[in-house]
Amino acid sequence: MDDLIAARSQMALSLGFHIVFACIGMVMPFFMALSHYRWLRTGNLVYKNLTKAWSKGVAIFFATGAVSGTVLSFELGLLWPRFMEHAGPIFGMPFSLEGTAFFIEAIALGFFLYGWDRLNRWFHWFTGVVVGLSGLASGILVVAANAWMNSPAGFDYIPPAAPGEDGQYLNIDPIAAMFNDAWFSQALHMTLAAFVATGFAVAGVHALMILKKRNVEFHTRAFRIAAVFGAVAAILQPISGDISAKDVARRQPAKFAAMEAHFETSRSAPLVIGGLPDEERKELKYAIELPGMLSWLAHGDSEAEVTGLDRIPDDEEPPVLITHLAFQVMVGLGVLLMLTGLLYLIAAWRKREWLNKRWLLKLFVISIPMGFIAIEAGWTVTEVGRQPWIIYEIMRTADALTPMPGIAYSFYIFTAVYISLSIVVVFLLYRQIKMVPEIYDKP
Amino acid sequence: MLYVVITFLALSIILYFLLGGADFGAGIIELFTSQKNRGRTRKALYRAIGPVWEANHMWLIIAIVILFVGFPVMYTTMSVYLHIPLLIMLLGIIARGTAFVFRHYDAVKDEMQWLYNRIFVYSSFITPLFLGVLAGSLISGRINPDADSFAGAYIAGWLHPFSFAVGFFTVALCGFLAAIYLIGEANNAEDRRRFIIKARHMLIAAWLLGGLVFLTARLEAIPLQEWVFGNVPGLTAVILASLSLILLWYLLLRGKTQVLRVLAGFQVCMILFAVSYAHFPDFIIMQGGLTLSLFEHYSAPAIRGLGWALLLGSVLILPFLFYLFYSFQKKEE
Ligand code: HDD
Ligand code: HEM
Ligand code: HEM
Numbered sequence: 001m002d003d004l005i006a007a008r009s010q011m012a013l014s015l016g017f018h019i020v021f022a023c024i025g026m027v028m029p030f031f032m033a034l035s036h037y038r039w040l041r042t043g044n045l046v047y048k049n050l051t052k053a054w055s056k057g058v059a060i061f062f063a064t065g066a067v068s069g070t071v072l073s074f075e076l077g078l079l080w081p082r083f084m085e086h087a088g089p090i091f092g093m094p095f096s097l098e099g100t101a102f103f104i105e106a107i108a109l110g111f112f113l114y115g116w117d118r119l120n121r122w123f124h125w126f127t128g129v130v131v132g133l134s135g136l137a138s139g140i141l142v143v144a145a146n147a148w149m150n151s152p153a154g155f156d157y158i159p160p161a162a163p164g165e166d167g168q169y170l171n172i173d174p175i176a177a178m179f180n181d182a183w184f185s186q187a188l189h190m191t192l193a194a195f196v197a198t199g200f201a202v203a204g205v206h207a208l209m210i211l212k213k214r215n216v217e218f219h220t221r222a223f224r225i226a227a228v229f230g231a232v233a234a235i236l237q238p239i240s241g242d243i244s245a246k247d248v249a250r251r252q253p254a255k256f257a258a259m260e261a262h263f264e265t266s267r268s269a270p271l272v273i274g275g276l277p278d279e280e281r282k283e284l285k286y287a288i289e290l291p292g293m294l295s296w297l298a299h300g301d302s303e304a305e306v307t308g309l310d311r312i313p314d315d316e317e318p319p320v321l322i323t324h325l326a327f328q329v330m331v332g333l334g335v336l337l338m339l340t341g342l343l344y345l346i347a348a349w350r351k352r353e354w355l356n357k358r359w360l361l362k363l364f365v366i367s368i369p370m371g372f373i374a375i376e377a378g379w380t381v382t383e384v385g386r387q388p389w390i391i392y393e394i395m396r397t398a399d400a401l402t403p404m405p406g407i408a409y410s411f412y413i414f415t416a417v418y419i420s421l422s423i424v425v426v427f428l429l430y431r432q433i434k435m436v437p438e439i440y441d442k443p
Numbered sequence: 444m445l446y447v448v449i450t451f452l453a454l455s456i457i458l459y460f461l462l463g464g465a466d467f468g469a470g471i472i473e474l475f476t477s478q479k480n481r482g483r484t485r486k487a488l489y490r491a492i493g494p495v496w497e498a499n500h501m502w503l504i505i506a507i508v509i510l511f512v513g514f515p516v517m518y519t520t521m522s523v524y525l526h527i528p529l530l531i532m533l534l535g536i537i538a539r540g541t542a543f544v545f546r547h548y549d550a551v552k553d554e555m556q557w558l559y560n561r562i563f564v565y566s567s568f569i570t571p572l573f574l575g576v577l578a579g580s581l582i583s584g585r586i587n588p589d590a591d592s593f594a595g596a597y598i599a600g601w602l603h604p605f606s607f608a609v610g611f612f613t614v615a616l617c618g619f620l621a622a623i624y625l626i627g628e629a630n631n632a633e634d635r636r637r638f639i640i641k642a643r644h645m646l647i648a649a650w651l652l653g654g655l656v657f658l659t660a661r662l663e664a665i666p667l668q669e670w671v672f673g674n675v676p677g678l679t680a681v682i683l684a685s686l687s688l689i690l691l692w693y694l695l696l697r698g699k700t701q702v703l704r705v706l707a708g709f710q711v712c713m714i715l716f717a718v719s720y721a722h723f724p725d726f727i728i729m730q731g732g733l734t735l736s737l738f739e740h741y742s743a744p745a746i747r748g749l750g751w752a753l754l755l756g757s758v759l760i761l762p763f764l765f766y767l768f769y770s771f772q773k774k775e776e
Binding site for chain 2: 056059063066070071073074075076077078081082084085086088089090092095096097098099100102103104107108110111115118119171172173174175402404405406413417421428431
């Protein structure tokens, strides 16, 4: 395996691992806070038990998210030192603020986990809300850093005099870098995605327990809290996705063309659904075409011209196959989740009798992994679609790589570690859920 | 602002050493505790570090963020030439953090506990060992950016007696900090006595290993002796550390635990101060006298933003952090 591929795979693996835990760590506190609130209001012990059961799960995820995040902050330098040397000072602002947010989160979590029956009840509840808010803030801040890589801002770039040398980064303005063009659309979309994925996964697990007739009361309350969050976010998600798509079309036409496998620049471009791009022949096979729709989606006008890959120099073309397929997966799952979410909301407001129907619960069980698959696919679109650039149109990924050879070995080690950790986490959660009757059923 | 940022960097390193060190040390103590007492040690340990371990960990992240935002050249030099020890330390951090939580939150207590415990104690040893190795390598003058072989560039910089001596010294200090800390957490005379003995052992180990650090420095022609003893502030720090050591030894049996903790913390601070004072502001010393200085190799525009972010952050954070420590202190009494 060559060093560049190994380093990219290792980065993708670590980020792909971290994001799962980060999303859960970001969203679960809100579920807990709602359940906690209901307990304080109604005095129904089920809600107290639910809050506690969830908080144990969250502790596992929080720790795994924290260590994998710590690893990431070193990994950026271990794998991409040339990138960090120049980018660090520019996109450091969100990272510095993120440090504050993480810190508040960690402190609030300390209060929350160990504060049962020790702190004032509402202050205790409030610490739980703070955990959620600061987690959300840190998520948004890191995404702003990633958005800067897609849409560099806040500095003037002087290209190198000779190839192989470094360019110069002058007049650095960290604030402008943080509020780059892409930060809003990405942060909005990512935040919603975290709610979608976590909401559906948690609701699905509890739905499964209801189907198995275990502790129906407990799991029903859990299911409803998670499902509402997931459903609302899933309905907003395509809207925010549309904002993102318009943004990408304007900012990064190469990525947009790769997402859509749009090989030739054209007016009234069709929107394609599915299909298998052939990168050699530069054509898309087996796709369904909706005439004019792509132009409309990208630029709000069905006649508008959409830049195709033919306008992009060959050595600046992102991998089309992966980007296109990942995009199709994300959008496909997004539509499915949106429909499930709609059904749930209709049930909750108009057709209460549906809520106990097995088909609805089964639908949620099937959705358990879908949100997370969509998240991984979405990041694949964003990151692979940015290639060959690590900083869009400024620095190439290959130029950022560490000079140390043998990265493949570190990739193998990380793969082994992350696979074992995933297995252990799943195993622990399984046990946690299995023990619910024994721990929480006793009055 | 540069001074603000450097102060925060120093502060986060010291706090990581003190709090994180005690945290690692708890695992080290568990490693050196006989099988039959381990369960009890573990309980005291969880009571002691459970509420705060997550916050302790943050100091490392703060330090690393300060480095890569404000002093990117140092961050990248370290990442490139000390890639391998950094990697090992990271694996240690992953293993330790996850094992600690897993063993506490596993809903079923069975043979898996044995595995978590194993992983926890060994990684508690490896991680500070390699933190020490990293610190040692940074000032050892052995990193060679011009080397043209793999071994020369990526191994010789850290695989030498001095850096490992520093590593083992760090481990002993962590164990010492933890033992002193745990004395206050013990809730019966028997445990208390055990931790006092542990503290003594760790202290003796630290002295011996400290001697080894000087010896290896000598062998490798690192002017450590001159750095520590060759200037008034360094010398004062050493004298203060020694005096506080005598006091500590005396108080071990009768003193109040708070006094012991302060003395132990003070001692470690003095050691850190003595070692870093002489070569400050040089942060990395490489082969051929090449040095990276905090006063020269920084990014001016980033430092400004970073300084404000840190000041703002500490205004928000510190009161809560104190309150967290305070709340859990209070409930003990
Ligand atoms: C639950 C997850 C999820 C779902 C259902 C969707 N997305 Fe998404 N998408 C993400 C999760 C995600 C993500 C993982 O969060 C990404 C990666 C980077 C980012 O900012 O968000 C993303 C990126 C992303 C991008 C690239 C943004 C960029 O590179 O700046 C576009 C154009 C879309 N999405 C569009 C959509 C559309 C039209 C959807 C219609 C249903 C959709 N997404 C559903
Ligand atoms: C889109 C991407 C990311 C999101 C949404 C995100 C979000 C989060 C969240 C919410 C946490 C808190 C852990 C928890 O609650 O479970 C976390 C932890 C962490 N993340 Fe990320 N993260 C992302 C990518 C990154 C990257 C690229 C880095 C490093 C450069 C990073 C560094 C960290 C660190 C150091 C922690 C540990 C902090 C702690 O101790 O709590 N994250 N992340
Ligand atoms: C957590 C969500 C994220 C996921 C799942 C993700 C995924 C990926 C993937 C798949 C790659 C490999 C691209 C390729 O090899 O073609 C990659 C590369 C990279 N990502 Fe991300 N990314 C995430 C967020 C971030 C953030 C927040 C940052 C930085 C602030 C970041 C920085 C990088 C860097 C430096 C690379 C390596 C260079 C490159 O291949 O472009 N990523 N990421």
